[in-house]
Amino acid sequence: MTAISLITLAVSDMARARAFYEALGFRATPDSTDAVAFLDAGGVVLSLYGSADLAHDTGLTDPRPGGITLALNVATPEAVAARLAEVVAAGARVLRPVRTMPWGGVTAYFADPEGHPWEITWVADFPLTADGRILLDTEQGSTATHA
Structure with missing residues (x-):
C-alpha cells in the first residue's frame, strides 16, 4: 500500500507558521526545532521548513511552485x-x-x-x-x- 506520510510546507517565518498551526490544534513533536517543525496531522506529518532551506535541499529556485x-x-x-x-x-x-x-x-x-x-x-x-x-x-x- 502506498501512503503519503509527510507533507512539507515552505515557510518564511517559522515562529509565525508554527504558532498558526498550533492554534488550529496541530501538535508539534519533540523533534521540532527552530529550523523545522513536525506536526501531528492525524496519521500524516505536516512539516514546516524554511523556504531557503527547502530550496537548497530540493534544488528548486522557487520552493513553493x-x-x-x-x-x-x-x-x-x-x-x-x-x-x-x-x-x-x-x-x-x-x-x-x-x-x-x-x-x-x-x-x-x-x-x-x-x-x-x-x-x-x-x-x-x-x-x-x-x-x-x-x-x-x-x-x-x-x-x-x-x-
Missing part, C-alpha cells in the same frame, strides 16, 4: 463556517467564503499566514472517523464528484 491545496474535511455542512472562523481567528486570510458547491458539498478556502491555500469542506460521500480521518470505500469507489 503552487498548484495544490490542502484540506480539512469536517463532519457537517455547518462545521465549515465554524472551522473557517477558527482559522481566521488564528491568522488565516479567507480566499473564498463558505458556499454550497454544484456537486452538493459545502466548501470554503483560506490561506495560511505564509500563503498556502487550504480548503475546508464537507462532502456527504466522505464520512469521517471520530479522529477526523476520511473513510473511503475503496471496494466500490466513492460517488463524490469533487470538481
Whole structure:
C-alpha cells in the first residue's frame, strides 16, 4: 500500500507558521526545532521548513511552485463556517467564503499566514472517523464528484 506520510510546507517565518498551526490544534513533536517543525496531522506529518532551506535541499529556485491545496474535511455542512472562523481567528486570510458547491458539498478556502491555500469542506460521500480521518470505500469507489 502506498501512503503519503509527510507533507512539507515552505515557510518564511517559522515562529509565525508554527504558532498558526498550533492554534488550529496541530501538535508539534519533540523533534521540532527552530529550523523545522513536525506536526501531528492525524496519521500524516505536516512539516514546516524554511523556504531557503527547502530550496537548497530540493534544488528548486522557487520552493513553493503552487498548484495544490490542502484540506480539512469536517463532519457537517455547518462545521465549515465554524472551522473557517477558527482559522481566521488564528491568522488565516479567507480566499473564498463558505458556499454550497454544484456537486452538493459545502466548501470554503483560506490561506495560511505564509500563503498556502487550504480548503475546508464537507462532502456527504466522505464520512469521517471520530479522529477526523476520511473513510473511503475503496471496494466500490466513492460517488463524490469533487470538481
